[in-house]
Amino acid sequence: MRIRYIFLGVFLAIAPSGYALEVGPPPVLAPLQQQAQAAHLSAQFLTRFSYKPVPLDDALSAKIMNRFIKSLDPDRVLFLQADIDKFMGDSAKIDDAINREDLQIPFSIFNLYEQRVVDRISYARDLLKQNFDFSVQEDYSLLRDKDPWPQSEADSNELWRKRVKSDWLRLKLAGKTDAAIRDTLDKRYENSLERAYKYKSDDVFQSFMDAYTTSIDPHTDYFGATASAEFDISMKLSLVGIGAVLQERDDYTTIRELVPGGPAQLSGKLAVGDRIIGVGQGEDGTVKEVVGTRLDEIVQMIRGAKDSVVRLDILPADAGADGGHRLISLTRDKISLEKQAAQKAILSLKDGDATRKIGVITLPAFYEDFEARRKGDRDYRSASRDVAKLLVELKQDKVDGVLIDLRNNGGGSLTEAIDLTGLFVGKGPVVQQRDAGGKVAIQSDDLPTPAWTGPVGVLINRGSASASEIFAAAIQDYGRGVIVGETSFGKGTVQTVVNLDQVAHNSKPKFGELKLTVAQFFRVDGGTTQLRGVTPDIGLPGLSDPKRFGEASYDNALPWTKVKPANYAPAGNIMALLPQLQSRHDARVQNDQDFQRFEQDIAELKAQREKQVVSLNETERRNELTAQASRLRSREQINDGVDPGEDDGLQADERSLSADIAIENARKSAKDVLLKEAASILADEADLQEAVPKAATRQLGNADGK
Incomplete structure (x- = not known):
């Protein structure tokens, strides 16, 4: 399966032992x-x-x-x-x-x-x-x-x-x-x-x-009822439940993580590693045993209406299979998925005697609570609103520049991409959209003045798609900031979601939803991100394989094309700074041991990926491991998130939960070599932009003195 664990989401569970002694034919499934x-x-x-x-x-x-x-x-x-x-x-x-x-x-x-x-x-x-x-x-x-x-x-x-x-x-x-x-x-x-x-x-x-x-086409999808609910949750970053991340481990549905501020964490009754044996509804509903039940079914049993009660039969983490259970009651509440929301950090970078403060805003998706916005809720949740708040905080922190990290941001709301662009560009066209009939419409942001007028950078990789590409392309076309990283995914199409039950006038959900491509978007300069993606101003090494990941890897992707440019006025002239930015970047990474080691790890990873076969001869494999260990010993190791180290041969759910979480935490705490370099490039941008007005002032003074 593609998903190893979920936030009370969809998963085809690995069932407990029950067929090991006598394997009969699997059930014959029939369509409804x-x-x-x-x-x-x-x-x-x-x-x-x-x-x-x-x-x-x-x-x-x-x-x-x-x-x-x-x-x-x-x-x-x-x-x-x-x-x-x-x-x-x-x-x-x-x-x-x-x-x-x-x-x-x-x-x-x-x-x-x-x-x-x-x-x-x-x-x-x-x-x-x-x-x-x-x-x-x-x-x-x-x-x-x-x-x-x-x-x-x-x-x-x-x-x-x-x-x-x-x-x-x-x-x-x-x-x-x-x-x-x-x-x-x-x-x-x-x-x-x-x-x-x-x-x-x-x-x-x-x-x-x-x-x-x-x-x-590659981006047309069908959502059954469960998939539709998960899509809705991912867009509004909230659900009603107990606030626990569940995972199937060792035949049990296990608590992997407790969400801070959620009912499970606040109750003090649950701990990481606890196993759910049964689920009951309400204060006195029958507790149904769920050992062997699919995880997605258990999830639906645990979710429910706000302020309703769910009862869980728990086998504690430290108890054996025959250990004592405990029955707990939790009141469901709205859970905010803050880990998937925009977050900020500040990087301090030294350049000689000077120190630059770069504000980093990490945006995992272009989320928007469509339903709350439709209802007129003034406080509805959205990516651009959250980023606007973070920009206010970064101004107070007196940062020298703002870097928007869109790595692995697969997109989301088109409206949010437009609104986010407005925070840095102000009023003006952001994207053009051509429908099936060939009509081109220009979509603009109406924010009178930008929320941030200082230096801007955007960090992208192959996983940056759709709305991420709209934003990055607009920043690039307006000359507003420097784009750093890998060439993006290349998704230049627009989808809309059709509720098939509404179309059929069904009183109860049974048909699901259809997400179909209805338009293609174009940059304000007239080109499209379709197929080619956004090419960064300064390239950085990446982990992805363009042959297998990205729009160009699909056999039925739409071709690249273009329309007339929109009428827009550049908001900056970053192009004039690019030669100097590139020169400074090249000189810096040449002497940056962490960056050089990262490139070596990337090269090794790509070499392994290109191997079509693996030897089953033990001596050959041990020799390969010895050579790899020797390479790692030849330099001071860094934890850069690329793991060329020892292979324990285990899958994630075969390790202990503590070992699995330790590996995950190690990855999270790894040195982010690319983020540091992107921030350094933005610091260079800030430095060069400061120098431009000073030089212009000196030239003006000389002219007046003649």
């Missing part, structure tokens, strides 16, 4: 009538109202089939070629099936997928009974997404033998005994096996709709 109706209604919207409508025909059917199969078996280790041949016999029928509200094709594929998971994982567990010979020369392919499908069960068995051998060798190289390795891998495979018994029809439908919508 409302799912078929939702698919048909979605198709009507997608074929009529998308920015680039794609007809639901045989050609699109084939694409949907390929994407659906890839989503289930991306590494081609489960299905056989005969399975794929059978599936493709129906590849031209999906369009007709959707139109007649029949979802048997994707459900039959998923049911076979479940059976293949059971077969393959059972085989993997059987392999653990034997010993492996690590002296032979053989390799294991790390990337099989373009390899042929196994032709026979024997071919599949050989793939899985190498896969298990690779897992075993990783643990062996980490110093684990054979007995410990068998226990660890058996538990790992058992957890994977039992996941197949926990899928529901909603999971199949969501996977199928994902394949359909992303076949239209």
Whole structure:
């Protein structure tokens, strides 16, 4: 799964042991009538109202089939070629099936997928009974997404033998005994096996709709009821619950973190590591045992209306499986997700005898509480409002410049991107938007004067997308500040969310929501960020692989294009300073040991990523580890967030909770080499901008003296 733990969100839970002794066939899943109706209604919207409508025909059917199969078996280790041949016999029928509200094709594929998971994982567990010979020369392919499908069960068995051998060798190289390795891998495979018994029809439908919508374009999505709720939470940064981060660990739903100020933390009744055994509603509702229940279902049981009561049956962190339980009552309240909100920090940078104070505002997303704003709530939460407050504080702190950190900010509200730009540029056009009919509209901010007129910098990486790119591009086009980092993602399209239940006039939610692309946005200079992204003024090294991450990695991304420039007046002339900024940056990083070591770690990481195969020969692997250890010993180690160190061979949920949290905290406390350098570049900008008026004054004085 893509999500390892959540804030009371969505997760396909790893169930506790229950099928280990006798593995029967997984449940046969069937589509619900409302799912078929939702698919048909979605198709009507997608074929009529998308920015680039794609007809639901045989050609699109084939694409949907390929994407659906890839989503289930991306590494081609489960299905056989005969399975794929059978599936493709129906590849031209999906369009007709959707139109007649029949979802048997994707459900039959998923049911076979479940059976293949059971077969393959059972085989993997059987392999653990034997010993492996690590002296032979053989390799294991790390990337099989373009390899042929196994032709026979024997071919599949050989793939899985190498896969298990690779897992075993990783643990062996980490110093684990054979007995410990068998226990660890058996538990790992058992957890994977039992996941197949926990899928529901909603999971199949969501996977199928994902394949359909992303076949239209990369950013069209379907949200079932649960996914829609999570999207809403992510935008308004709040929910009603108990304020706990939950994670599936060791067969239990476990408290990973308590949110400061939330009901769970304020009660003093819960601690990190406590396990939830049962959940009851109200003061006297029956407590239902939840051991073995999917985490997303437990989440929905714990969430509820504000001021209502939920009762939890708790197995304390330090108690054994047969230890004493305790029953606690908590009153649900509104929880603010402050960790996902804008935050500020101040970096003090020395330059000779001078010290520059750079204010850093980290913005993880362009959030906005749409519902509160629609209702006229004056205090509704939004990214630009939070940043405006932080700018006031930074002014009081007398900072020399403000750096906006948008790394891994995937976007959000378009309105918030416009409003945020206004805080630094003031009144004027920010972005142009072209609809499906070709009409171009210019969207502007109406803030009379900027909230911050001092030096500005924007730090971006490959994960900066959509609204982040609108903001960074506007700052760049206006000449307002320096853009630093990697070339951004390249998402230049606009989506809107359609509530299918409202369209169908359903009294209760059952169809979900459709997020479809309706427009393309363009910079004020007329270009678009689509495909090419925002190119930084000063580039910094990055971790991402542009071939696999970014708009250009999608096979159906819209092309780059342009429209006429908007009528706007530059707010600065950062271009004139760029040669000096680049020169100072080059000289500084050449003598910065931390930066040089960071670049070495990046190079090593990219070299490892490009390896298509890994040796299963123990001597070769130990030699590789020895060489890596020697490289690390040759220099003073820094914790820079790039982890080229020892591999313990474990997955996150296989370590103790304390060890897992310690690793996470170490990453959080790592030296942020790129942030420091971006702040230094902004300090240079402040220095050079101060020098410009002084030079101009001297020239004017000379002219007057003649």
